[in-house]
Structures are given as C-alpha cells and as structure tokens.
Amino acid sequence: MSAAPILAAFRQSLGEAWAGGAGALLPLGFLGGAAVLVPLGIGSDVETLKAVGPGIIWVALALASLVTLERIFQSDAEDGTLDLWLQTGAPVSAIAAAKTIAHWLSAGLPLALFSPLLALMFQAEASPDLLVNAGLYALGSLAFFFWGGVGAALSATVRRGGLLISLIALPLYVPTAIFGALAMSGGPGSAGAPLFLAASTLFACAVAPYAMAAALRLAAD
Amino acid sequence: MPDFDKNAAYIWACYALGALLILGTTLQVILAARAARKRLAQLAANDTDGA
Amino acid sequence: MWSYFANPHKFLRLSDWLAPAFYSLGAACIAYGLWQGLWIVPKDEYQGGDIMRVMFVHVPAAWLAMASYSALAIASFVWFVWRHELADIAAKAIAPIGAVWTAICLSTGSIWGKPTWGTWWQWDDARMMSVLFLFFLFLGYMALRAAMDTRQKAARAGAILAMVGAINIPLIKFSVDLFTSLHQDASVITADGPKMAAVYLTPLLVSAIGHSLLFGGLVMTRMRTEIRERRIARLRSRELEAF
Numbered sequence: 427m428s429a430a431p432i433l434a435a436f437r438q439s440l441g442e443a444w445a446g447g448a449g450a451l452l453p454l455g456f457l458g459g460a461a462v463l464v465p466l467g468i469g470s471d472v473e474t475l476k477a478v479g480p481g482i483i484w485v486a487l488a489l490a491s492l493v494t495l496e497r498i499f500q501s502d503a504e505d506g507t508l509d510l511w512l513q514t515g516a517p518v519s520a521i522a523a524a525k526t527i528a529h530w531l532s533a534g535l536p537l538a539l540f541s542p543l544l545a546l547m548f549q550a551e552a553s554p555d556l557l558v559n560a561g562l563y564a565l566g567s568l569a570f571f572f573w574g575g576v577g578a579a580l581s582a583t584v585r586r587g588g589l590l591i592s593l594i595a596l597p598l599y600v601p602t603a604i605f606g607a608l609a610m611s612g613g614p615g616s617a618g619a620p621l622f623l624a625a626s627t628l629f630a631c632a633v634a635p636y637a638m639a640a641a642l643r644l645a646a647d
Numbered sequence: 648m649p650d651f652d653k654n655a656a657y658i659w660a661c662y663a664l665g666a667l668l669i670l671g672t673t674l675q676v677i678l679a680a681r682a683a684r685k686r687l688a689q690l691a692a693n694d695t696d697g698a
Numbered sequence: 699m700w701s702y703f704a705n706p707h708k709f710l711r712l713s714d715w716l717a718p719a720f721y722s723l724g725a726a727c728i729a730y731g732l733w734q735g736l737w738i739v740p741k742d743e744y745q746g747g748d749i750m751r752v753m754f755v756h757v758p759a760a761w762l763a764m765a766s767y768s769a770l771a772i773a774s775f776v777w778f779v780w781r782h783e784l785a786d787i788a789a790k791a792i793a794p795i796g797a798v799w800t801a802i803c804l805s806t807g808s809i810w811g812k813p814t815w816g817t818w819w820q821w822d823d824a825r826m827m828s829v830l831f832l833f834f835l836f837l838g839y840m841a842l843r844a845a846m847d848t849r850q851k852a853a854r855a856g857a858i859l860a861m862v863g864a865i866n867i868p869l870i871k872f873s874v875d876l877f878t879s880l881h882q883d884a885s886v887i888t889a890d891g892p893k894m895a896a897v898y899l900t901p902l903l904v905s906a907i908g909h910s911l912l913f914g915g916l917v918m919t920r921m922r923t924e925i926r927e928r929r930i931a932r933l934r935s936r937e938l939e940a941f
Binding site: 576580581583584587590593594596597598600601604605608619622626629633634637640641644647 | 831832834835837838841842845846847850851854855858859861862863865866869870872873874876877
C-alpha cells in the first residue's frame with residue numbers, strides 16, 4: 427500500500443475546491459457577505475457589535491463549512507470516482523481525511539486568516555489578540571469541516587443533501603462553537619477554553635475519518 | 648378538580664400538552680399497526696388464490 | 699444472547715402479549731402518578747408552590763429522552779456489528795417515539811420555566827440545552843433515514859449517525875455544562891433543592907416506570923408494524939415478479 431492514492435485524493439479535492447469559482451475568494455465573499463448583513467440586521471451600535479463580533483464570525487465559519495462541503499463526496503459518488511478510491515486499497519478514512527483537509531485549506535483556513543479584518547469591521551481593538559483569534563478560528567473550523575464531512579459523506583447519495591448536512595452536523599458543531607466563543611469572551615473560564623477547543627478538534631480528527639469511511643463505503647454500494 | 652395556586656394555567660398546559668402528544672402518538676401507532684395488519688392479511692389471501 | 703431475540707417470529711409471538719401488558723401496566727402507573735401528582739401530593743413552597751406538580755410529567759419525559767437515545771445507539775451498534783435485522787427495526791421504531799418524549803420534555807420544561815424563572819427559554823440552563831441538542835440528533839437521524847432510497851442504506855446510514863451522535867454526547871454535555879456554569883443567572887431557582895421527600899419520590903418513580911412501559915409498548919407495536927410492512931413489500935415484489 428502506498429500513499430499515492432491519498433495524495434491524489436488530496437490534490438483532486440484541492441483543485442476542485444480551488445477551481446469552483448475564484449479559488450478562495452468565493453468562500454471569502456460568502457463570509458464577508460454573511461458578516462456584513464449582521465450590522466444591517468442588528469444596528470450599528472459600537473458596543474453591541476463589539477460584543478457579538480467574535481460569535482458572528484464563528485457562525486459564519488460554520489455556515490461556510492456547510493456550504494462548501496455539500497458536494498465534497500457527492501460528485502465522487504455520482505461520477506464513479508468513489509469506486510476507484512475504494513479499489514485502490516488505500517485506507518478510505520485517510521482518503522476522506524485528505525479530501526476534508528484539502529477543502530479546509532481552500533475554504534476554512536483563508537476565512538480564519540481573513541477574520542482579523544472582519545473583527546476590525548466589528549469594532550474590535552487592533553491588537554495582537556486578533557492574530558491569536560485567527561489561530562483559534564483556524565483550529566475550530568477544522569472541527570467544523572470534519573464533522574460537516576461526516577454529514578456530507580452520509581448524504582453523498584441524497585439529492586438536495588445540503589439541507590440534510592446542516593441538520594446532521596448542527597449538534598456536532600456545538601462543542602466547537604461553545605469552546606471557541608468562550609475562548610474569545612475574555613470572561614471567567616476563558617483561559618482554559620483554547621485547550622478544550624484544541625481537544626475537541628483533535629477528537630473530531632480522530633473520530634470523523636472513520637465515520638466518513640463507513641459512510642463512503644455505503645455510498646459506493 | 649384540584650385547586651391550584653396562581654400557576655394553575657401553566658400546570659394544566661403541561662399536563663394537557665403531555666396528554667395530547669402521548670395520546671396522539673399512541674393513536675397514530677395503533678392505527679398504523681391496524682392498517683399494516685389489514686393489508687398483509689389481504690395480500691396473503693390474494694397470494695394463496697394465485698398459487 | 700442477541701441471536702435469540704433476533705428472530706422476528708419469536709419477537710412477534712413474545713410481543714403479542716407483552717405489548718398489551720406493557721400498555722395496561724403503563725397506563726395504570728401513569729394514572730396513579732397523575733392522581734398522586736394532581737390531587738394528593740402537597741405543594742412545595744420552596745419549589746414555587748403548585749407548579750412543581752409539572753414534575754410528574756416533565757421528569758419521566760426527561761428520563762425517557764435520554765434512555766431512548768441510549769436505546770437507539772445500542773440498537774444501532776448491535777445492528778452494525780451483528781447485522782440482526784430486528785435491531786434495525788428497533789432503531790427505526792425508537793427514533794420517532796423518542797423524539798416525541800424529548801419534545802414533551804422540552805415543552806413542559808419551558809412552560810415550567812416561565813413562572814419559576816420568568817422566561818420560556820433559558821440559554822443558561824445546561825439541561826434544557828442538552829435536551830435541545832438531543833432533539834436535533836433525533837431529527838437528523840429521522841431525516842437521514844427518510845432520505846435514503848433503500849432499506850439497507852437507511853439502516854447503515856442511520857446506524858453510523860446514531861453511533862457518531864452517541865460518542866459526541868459526552869462532549870456536547872461537557873461543553874454545555876461549561877457554557878452554562880459561567881453564565882449562571884441569579885434568577886435560576888436552586889438546581890438541586892432540598893433532598894426530595896418520599897411523598898414526591900414514590901409517585902415520581904411510578905410515573906417514570908409508567909412512561910417507560912408505555913414507551914416500550916409503543917416501540918414494540920411499531921416494530922410489529924415494521925415487520926409486517928416488510929412482509930407486505932416482499933409479497934408485493936413477488937406479485938410483480940409473477941407478471
């Protein structure tokens with residue numbers, strides 16, 4: 427067994443995610459659009475925006491992961507690529523993880539890196555903390571992508587699967603959303619929250635690939 | 648009928664809601680069971696006719 | 699042991715008398731709980747007066763919400779490992795009934811919350827939040843099963859999702875606990891309260907047993923329906939083949 431199929435899956439997914447529209451600009455546009463709607467909806471009060479800003483970015487990240495993941499496995503199941511992956515003999519969980527990470531690299535990570543700009547728009551003070559927060563967004567969005575990937579793999583053969591993914595993934599996103607928002611609140615208990623966030627992301631990385639593999643074998647049948 | 652203090656409406660609402668949901672579910676389950684039994688009996692009768 | 703219960707014929711024979719027994723015993727227990735809860739039990743001033751009578755429908759529902767998801771996860775695991783058809787039939791039967799009891803727990807909890815906490819919904823209450831996410835897990839499970847085009851696929855996808863949900867529950871619970879412990883509002887009246895007196899505990903236990911029996915009976919009836927539906931589908935396809 428070699429790592430070649432896994433690398434190939436990674437490259438294929440990266441190309442797919444990057445080519446859909448304008449590379450990372452499309453998810454960025456989505457995140458920006460979603461975030462800009464918020465002040466229009468809740469008003470432009472500086473203190474309010476400051477308070478809700480980090481949470482809005484978490485929500486936008488979760489939504490962005492759901493939107494970009496809808497077709498991650500569906501197109502493979504439709505055009506038969508999935509059967510080829512399964513025949514290579516490489517561990518399916520590794521292939522699924524590679525595809526998920528490729529999508530995270532082209533949609534999740536750029537969003538996280540872009541987050542300090544959005545934070546400034548939400549009236550946050552310019553400080554090195556914003557860069558730390560960007561790291562936390564990157565960490566948390568990885569968990570979003572892995573759990574969303576489970577939903578995507580389970581609904582790979584379902585038409586209009588996007589709505590299903592959201593329903594499946596929502597309860598699984600809870601720990602990440604809570605730890606992430608807590609870590610940025612600066613309130614009591616926020617000191618340990620980044621560690622909890624990292625732990626829940628690790629948990630997702632450890633468990634989700636196997637669930638995705640089981641779901642993909644089902645989709646290929 | 649028991650006589651409750653100021654929160655009587657809330658208590659009755661809870662019990663009514665619970666009763667409604669549970670009885671509704673029970674009714675649906677029993678009707679579905681009856682329909683399935685009837686259809687199966689019909690099919691089984693046709694089956695022996697044909698055989 | 700599983701193989702003994704995995705036989706649909708044995709199950710049909712067993713549930714033929716067991717389900718009615720569960721129904722009547724369950725109804726008797728619930729009736730006793732209702733009578734005690736509404737008429738006999740004295741009101742507890744410390745818990746806000748008469749409103750604590752809601753406990754006799756809310757607490758059994760909360761217990762069943764958790765027990766039914768555990769049952770769903772166990773049935774899914776048994777099906778996934780041993781592929782006993784009856785385990786999948788059980789999982790399919792449990793999900794909607796469990797969702798109903800979870801909904802009862804949520805709605806009675808929020809009605810109870812209004813006079814005691816002054817709000818229908820308390821984001822800072824760990825139990826409310828956990829049950830809400832449990833409800834979403836049930837909804838996702840049912841939606842996924844419904845979306846699959848064959849029975850086998852529905853069973854496999856459902857089992858995977860139920861198990862993923864089950865291993866995530868401790869983490870969800872922990873994060874919700876952490877979230878709420880930091881936001882704890884002063885308006886929340888005691889979570890623990892005084893030790894519960896036997897006047898309350900006995901009717902509560904009887905109610906919980908009654909709800910569990912009724913739940914078990916409903917699940918058995920739904921399983922019987924599902925077994926018959928599968929037979930109907932088999933007979934239909936045979937008829938079609940005959941043409």
